[in-house]
Amino acid sequence: MALSNILRKHLPWTQEPLIINAPMSGAAASELAIAVTLAGGLGQIGFMNNIQSLSKQLESARRGLQGVTKILPNPQVLPIGLGIIVFGSAVEEWISLFAQYKPAVVWLSFASADEFGAWTEGIRRASPDTKVWVQVGSVTAAVAVAEACHPDALVLQGSDAGGHGHKDGANVISLIPEVADVLREHGINDIPLVAAGGIVDGRGSAAALVLGASGVVMGTRFLAATETRVPDAYRDAIFNAWDGASTTVRSRVFDAIWGPNFWPIAYDGRCLRNKVYEEHQKGIAVDRIRAWHYGAMREGGTEPLEARDVVGIWAGTGVGLVKTLANAGDIVREVREDTKTRLSTAACLCNPIRVQGSP
Ligand SMILES: Cc1cc2nc3c(=O)[nH]c(=O)nc-3n(C[C@H](O)[C@H](O)[C@H](O)COP(=O)(O)O)c2cc1C
Numbered sequence: 001m002a003l004s005n006i007l008r009k010h011l012p013w014t015q016e017p018l019i020i021n022a023p024m025s026g027a028a029a030s031e032l033a034i035a036v037t038l039a040g041g042l043g044q045i046g047f048m049n050n051i052q053s054l055s056k057q058l059e060s061a062r063r064g065l066q067g068v069t070k071i072l073p074n075p076q077v078l079p080i081g082l083g084i085i086v087f088g089s090a091v092e093e094w095i096s097l098f099a100q101y102k103p104a105v106v107w108l109s110f111a112s113a114d115e116f117g118a119w120t121e122g123i124r125r126a127s128p129d130t131k132v133w134v135q136v137g138s139v140t141a142a143v144a145v146a147e148a149c150h151p152d153a154l155v156l157q158g159s160d161a162g163g164h165g166h167k168d169g170a171n172v173i174s175l176i177p178e179v180a181d182v183l184r185e186h187g188i189n190d191i192p193l194v195a196a197g198g199i200v201d202g203r204g205s206a207a208a209l210v211l212g213a214s215g216v217v218m219g220t221r222f223l224a225a226t227e228t229r230v231p232d233a234y235r236d237a238i239f240n241a242w243d244g245a246s247t248t249v250r251s252r253v254f255d256a257i258w259g260p261n262f263w264p265i266a267y268d269g270r271c272l273r274n275k276v277y278e279e280h281q282k283g284i285a286v287d288r289i290r291a292w293h294y295g296a297m298r299e300g301g302t303e304p305l306e307a308r309d310v311v312g313i314w315a316g317t318g319v320g321l322v323k324t325l326a327n328a329g330d331i332v333r334e335v336r337e338d339t340k341t342r343l344s345t346a347a348c349l350c351n352p353i354r355v356q357g358s359p
Contacts, residue, residue, distance in 0.1 A: 023083020
């Protein structure tokens with residue numbers, strides 16, 4: 001079976017090409033997941049390190065998606081994905097949530113292949129109809145994860161991605177084809193690949209599909225959705241940014257600024273450049289920057305600070321193409337239709353109309 005057909009079978013309400021919102025912790029809650037799923041995409045809820053809060057979001061998604069659920073071949077399955085940040089958590093704590101809500105997808109990220117293996121086993125035991133997707137950022141990680149737990153899809157996160165990711169990453173343009181080739185060499189032909197990182201419109205989405213992806217994840221683009229939970233100042237910073245190559249940067253300082261950095265050493269994150277990063281680049285020790293940062297944030301601070309200096313604005317290199325507020329459903333439909341147009345236009349390049357009289 002073609003790999004994209006496997007995803008269609010797993011997610012029967014979705015339309016081609018498959019558009020997915022990233023499970024952005026703190027920003028992607030039930031409103032966004034509902035809107036994306038209702039538009040024929042895979043809507044996802046981001047991780048919350050608290051079972052009660054996540055249950056509330058899943059309950060709200062269940063209510064909002066009753067119309068979709070009842071026409072599914074298996075109406076027990078909740079037609080959304082749920083993101084889990086794996087490091088620092090034990091699967092046993094979350095089993096009851098998977099068993100109760102049976103999300104169509106549980107998306108795992110940021111851990112070792114062995115940890116993903118234990119989680120995959122636990123999820124499949126608790127909710128056999130739930131599909132397990134694992135996000136990775138290198139060929140080595142993709143092969144290790146495929147062999148450790150044979151996920152139902154691998155999300156290949158390129159280095160252009162906003163938010164946390166592999167410190168030593170590669171762009172999707174080489175990551176997707178190399179992972180496909182190397183998996184095939186290992187005799188693994190049945191895991192669909194999904195692209196993430198730097199994709200914000202139909203052009204990027206069409207390119208990802210041509211590279212071999214069976215679906216497309218967007219995080220930064222959905223920061224512009226009305227249903228995404230971000231403060232106005234955060235969204236304005238996204239709309240005002242351009243040239244992601246110079247306005248965004250990957251660093252671990254964006255986590256270290258808040259206190260001890262608990263993130264495993266393999267990961268950093270891409271944010272808009274800010275004062276914290278600039279000071280760090282000058283060689284100033286993180287505790288000195290932290291003291292300034294907390295001081296400046298305190299009410300009555302004397303320095304005028306931009307949102308990017310205070311909270312850290314996670315965003316990918318595609319940020320310069322994200323300009324207007326829109327409903328999530330409209331974003332899904334626009335990117336889906338534009339992807340098809342771009343693919344048709346590209347196909348025409350192979351069949352140029354011959355000018356009469358030319359050889
Ligand atoms: C604000 C924000 C929060 C994110 N939070 C998570 C998260 O909680 N879990 C996760 O696996 N990925 C997270 N990511 C990364 C996304 O899953 C995805 O790889 C990325 O958004 C794709 O790149 P793009 O932002 O260029 O579309 C986040 C990304 C952003 C922009």
